Amino acid sequence: MTVPVCRVAMISLHTSPLAQPGTGDAGGLNVYVLETARRLARRGIEVEIFTRTTASAQEPLAVPEPGLNIRHIVAGPFEGLQKLDLPGQLCAFAAGVMREGARRPEGHFDVIHSHYWLSGQVGWLAADRWHVPLVHTMHTMARVKNAHLGEGDSPEPPGREIGEVQVVEAADALVANTAQEARELIELYAADPAKIEIVTPGVDLEVFAPGDRAAARETVGLAADDVLLLFVGRIQPLKAPDVVVKAAARLVRADPDLAGRLRVVILGGASGNGAGHPEALRDLADGLGLGERVVFTPPTSRALLAQWYRAADVVVVPSYSESFGLVAIEACACGTPVVAADVGGLPDAVGPGGVLVRGHDPGVWAGVLADLLADPARRAELGRRGAQHAQNFGWETTVDRLIAVYERAMVEHAPVPFDAQQTPAGAPTAVQP
The missing domain is CATH 3.40.50.2000 (Glycogen Phosphorylase B;)
Incomplete structure (x- = not known):
């Protein structure tokens, strides 16, 4: 009944x-x-x-x-x-x-x-x-x-x-x-x-869907040969944006050719414990010599967020805990590969659309990201599989x-x-x- x-x-x-x-x-x-x-x-x-x-x-x-x-x-x-x-x-x-x-x-x-x-x-x-x-x-x-x-x-x-x-x-x-x-x-x-x-x-499959990557990059102001690591979320210790910044610093040191093209975009606002030290992540980036390679962007509309996902080479989700991980499934829906922490619900959200990383050692994250950035064919395959995976999550x-x-x-x-x-x-x- x-x-x-x-x-x-x-x-x-x-x-x-x-x-x-x-x-x-x-x-x-x-x-x-x-x-x-x-x-x-x-x-x-x-x-x-x-x-x-x-x-x-x-x-x-x-x-x-x-x-x-x-x-x-x-x-x-x-x-x-x-x-x-x-x-x-x-x-x-x-x-x-x-x-x-x-x-x-x-x-x-x-x-x-x-x-x-x-x-x-x-x-x-x-x-x-x-x-x-x-x-x-x-x-x-x-x-x-x-x-x-x-x-x-x-x-x-x-x-x-x-x-x-x-x-x-x-x-x-x-x-x-x-x-x-x-x-x-x-x-x-x-x-x-x-x-x-x-x-x-x-995930809203009408908003978050694969699209023209070149047009997306033009929309968000990226050059065609820029290499973009994208973090989306609140800036607080739980979400671990510092792991992205520290890993990026290692990437730049290991590959001088990447140094001029790498862009790390932190899209979000300070929250939780992060609100007490809103400049801490910027200070960290400056201290590691990343300077203007790390760009802080305030939260934006869903339509523009989808363009950021499409423009990215990799979306990085290094959280210490996630009950599911909407950022990961939104990125997958846009056809962008995800590198995420192997915690909570992120394995379900990422599925075949990315790589899971155990722990939060920046050196390990840098290695995973370097391998993926050096393999465009693999990134394209992960993006395709991730977009298919996201269709199950409307x-x-x-x-x-x-x-x-x-x-x-x-x-x-x-x-x-x-x-x-x-x-x-x-x-x-x-x-x-």
Whole structure:
């Protein structure tokens, strides 16, 4: 038996789906939430996303397209609030969500889908109040990140670990990006395997697709013979952009002919621990003698990002931890080979479209990159195979699986009546006259 899902409440507390990916705390989670919500709405399923107000100019309600509402909830200062400060705003945010829910008739939402542990804490409360199932996606996990800390990174606080354990226990269904993440939920958080559904994230195959490389290079201002290593993502220790810079320095020292043609583009903004030292990566590049060979470019539109992918010789993803790796699958979809760390979900994202590297030794990375840059035929073959691989990861496939998860959770969710919840075990129940 299936029950059709008509209305979904999504909760994305710590970052708005409308924020530019690559800035602040915005990244793959934002892309995931917005892309899935849009496609659910286009299928006639109403979606309301609850997120925190982060600017005084933000309207309380944004409607990107019919059937999709983004509700901004006031909780704490609009600007300047760091992610580590957000647990202190859980009560204020939850109260705002509860007020919005009270304006709707009983049973308005069919399911809640929370993203990241902070949202899960609020989703847990809302699901209990609205008597609907809670579906939760972790996106990242403290115990995984703490086991793979980057150089100069700080561990996630114990409070986050406790909060994640609570959400894992409370959720009716847990959406894991990959089989690896499903194992981590079971092994590190004692998650019930029966709750876990593997739903791989997607890529917009209309935007990210192979194209004219020469035209792409002209668009982004590269010469025909430039050799481009591209890093896309937030500049923070977790993403390890320093590995790209250090490896590039070794490439230049080993091959003087490459020195005049190599370009390393860091496309993203400072975030997390990296925000405290925004010039650290530039200082590193200068100290290694790379100078103007390393170019810092702010986050950009998806259309221009696709041009950067097409223009690159190699896209480098050296992260210490990734639940999936949207950058890797976007690059693959554009037909560009990827060199990525062999961690988390990156093996699934890269597939046959690149090379996986164990560890973060810049010397090892330099060797892998040198071999690939010296072999145009291999790069072309990896790009072709990667583009084919990406065809299996369209967002429509992701949404197909999410709808199935929602419908299953709705069928299996059996909320305990309020009176029964208040009756202590073994106590007599009231007898109707």
